Amino acid sequence: MFKILRAEHLAENIVLMDVEAxxxxxxxxxxxxxxxxxxxxGERIPLTIADYDREKGTVTIVFQPIGASTYQFANLKAGDSFMDFVGPLGRPSELTTDDLEEVKKKKILFVAGGVGTAPVYPQVKWLHEHGIDADVIVGAKTKSLIIMEDMMKEVAGNLYVTTDxxxxxxxxxxxxxxxxxxxxxxxxxxxVAIGPMIMMxxxxxxxxxxxxxxxxxxxxIMVDGTGMCGACRLTVGDEVKFACVDGPEFDGHKINFDEAMKRQAMYKTEEGRALLKFQEGDTHHGGCGHCGGDK
Structure with a gap:
């Protein structure tokens, strides 16, 4: 079991947790x-790593509840535990694996949209720790949805906050x-841009x-996180890739975003039915003919 050491709401419907792993x-x-x-x-949910502390042995996750499982996560408190906390998965940011002296020569801009601020933060923090200051844009629809601003100020060269x-x-x-x-x-x-698909x-x-x-x-667009479900299949240039095993980071100028967003929408209906079942509990007696609640 993986114990939750801290659980707090950063903003409306955005949750941060420090997990002992x-x-x-x-x-x-x-x-x-x-x-x-x-x-x-429980459902297996892929979440990007928002921060980590090697000495304390903790990993920070930030998520916005959108389905049955993540709404269950949001109800957890410090002291509760996850059964599985598997990782690290995916490829690290190339900024952390490229030649450091070459990275130091670059002028880098990060663009974080909404919850995308969470996976942007560890990259900016890593650069800062290696003597590289990057500019960061953090955007959200409104002031109440801006998250991790103070944390980002400590590691960004220049921070620009904007609201729609x-x-x-x-x-x-x-x-x-x-x-x-x-x-x-x-x-x-x-x-480096991370956030909602339409923003990217x-x-x-x-x-x-x-x-x-x-x-x-x-x-x-990731669902299973292992390449088995096919939900995160996307076209990058002339190649077919899977976000979970080949990424999650890619050359944004080569991605067919319209195709990826259409594919993402295909998986929403089933999740919507699961969410209804979770929210309605014992009163969810079906009637739609699809979710099985009427059996």
Whole structure:
């Protein structure tokens, strides 16, 4: 069992947990993910690693409940445990595996959208620990959904916060901030964008226009996390890849986002039925003819 040492709500419907997982903490790197399962009947959920402490043996996860299993996770408290906490899985960020002296020469921009701030943080922190300051854009729909701002301030070279509704920081989408920074004279050799699929798509359209190579994380389309279910199949250039085993990070300018988003939508209906069953409990007696609750 993997004990939850801390559980708190960072914002409305966004949860942070520190989990005691010594072997995972010892081996994980920024960009990787773990698979969590609550109990023997639970669903296996892939979640990106938001932070880790090798000395304490803890791994931090941040998630937004969207289905039955993650809503169950959100109800857990410090002292509760997960049955499975498997990892690290996926490939680490290339920034952590490339030649350090070459990485130091690059001017890097991170773009974090919503919960995407969580997997951005360990990469920025790793760079900071190695003497590299990167610029970071953190965006959300409104002020109440901005997360990890103070933590990011400690490791970012420059932090730019923006909200779609203008309630905090700059006003507008993250893509507008990218364009504004370049217009102000900023030059970047690499952009790393992590967040909702639609945000990453338009970040890539923007950076391609500006000539900035861009890496994205395709964690949002992962379901099984082992390459068996096929949910995270995507086209990268002329190749077929699977986000969980080949990524989750890829060259954003080569990804067919429209295809990936269409594939992602195919898996929502079943999860929606599972969520209803969880929310309604014993009162869920079916009637739809699909979920089996009427049997």
């Amino acid at each position: 010594k072997r995972v903490a010892k081996a994980c790197q920024p960009g990787q993910f773990i698979i969590v399962r609550l109990d023997e009947k 509704d203008g309630s905090y920081g700059r006003s507008g989408m993250v893509t507008k901030v990218i364009e504004d920074l370049v217009a102000e004279g900023k030059q970047y050799d690499l952009c 798509k338009f970040c890539c359209l923007t950076t391609k226009k500006l000539g900035i190579p861009t890496i994205v994380s395709m964690n949002p």
